[in-house]
Amino acid sequence: xxxxxxxxxxxxxxxxxxxxxxxxxxxxxxxxxxxxxxxxxxxxxxxxxxxxxxxxxxxxxxxxxxxxxxxxxxxxxxxxxxxxxxxxxxxxxxxxxxxxxxxxxxxxxxxxx
Amino acid sequence: xxxxxxxxxxxxxxxxxxxxxxxxxxxxxxxxxxxxxxxxxxxxxxxxxxxxxxxxxxxxxxxxxxxxxxxxxxxxxxxxxxxxxxxxxxxxxxxxxxxxxxxxxxxxxxxxxxxx
Numbered sequence: 001x002x003x004x005x006x007x008x009x010x011x012x013x014x015x016x017x018x019x020x021x022x023x024x025x026x027x028x029x030x031x032x033x034x035x036x037x038x039x040x041x042x043x044x045x046x047x048x049x050x051x052x053x054x055x056x057x058x059x060x061x062x063x064x065x066x067x068x069x070x071x072x073x074x075x076x077x078x079x080x081x082x083x084x085x086x087x088x089x090x091x092x093x094x095x096x097x098x099x100x101x102x103x104x105x106x107x108x109x110x111x112x113x
Numbered sequence: 114x115x116x117x118x119x120x121x122x123x124x125x126x127x128x129x130x131x132x133x134x135x136x137x138x139x140x141x142x143x144x145x146x147x148x149x150x151x152x153x154x155x156x157x158x159x160x161x162x163x164x165x166x167x168x169x170x171x172x173x174x175x176x177x178x179x180x181x182x183x184x185x186x187x188x189x190x191x192x193x194x195x196x197x198x199x200x201x202x203x204x205x206x207x208x209x210x211x212x213x214x215x216x217x218x219x220x221x222x223x224x225x226x227x228x229x
Contacts, residue, residue: 034217043223044156046217091216098163098168099144099216099218101156104155
């Protein structure tokens with residue numbers, strides 16, 4: 001039973017346009033949500049996060065939106081750059097425990113020049 | 114370097130062999146995690162240490178898997194009598210723990226295990 005679903009295995013966008021990556025979750029206990037980025041042959045790296053008490057968090061070109069009632073979050077990248085091409089993982093957790101992240105399967109983003 | 118270091122990067126084992134994977138976390142990080150990433154999947158939690166204490170091992174798939182962190186620094190993940198389904202990338206991550214940002218883990222490059 002997947003607690004975290006990233007239903008788009010891949011996404012292709014043109015440089016300069018917006019990339020929107022989506023994530024749905026089923027566990028209502030999740031209260032902190034993170035996005036990780038992974039390049040081939042490297043470990044995942046932290047990108048951006050949002051607490052369940054907020055509905056938006058922005059960091060430069062990256063914005064994460066959280067809709068708790070729909071159990072849905074999205075990552076917006078604008079403008080997209082070729083260096084953003086990577087696999088993006090949605091990874092929520094329940095605070096107060098072991099910081100155990102539950103990862104989705106990931107979405108492979110390709111930004112074409 | 115200053116990052117999480119894992120060795121070996123690649124390991125090929127014959128079915129039934131024992132393997133040991135090493136993780137050297139970032140100095141001063143109290144929390145250490147092991148994740149397993151199968152091809153085309155996201156990382157899946159295996160186990161968690163806070164200093165030398167193993168506080169959560171709920172993700173270990175069988176009693177063939179064993180992890181330790183005896184001095185609260187370097188950790189070893191041991192897999193006994195390897196099976197083909199153990200083939201995966203094993204990721205180690207460390208974090209500052211309660212004093213850091215929730216969920217911000219620093220991952221190593223992983224150890225890719227192939228069981229023939």
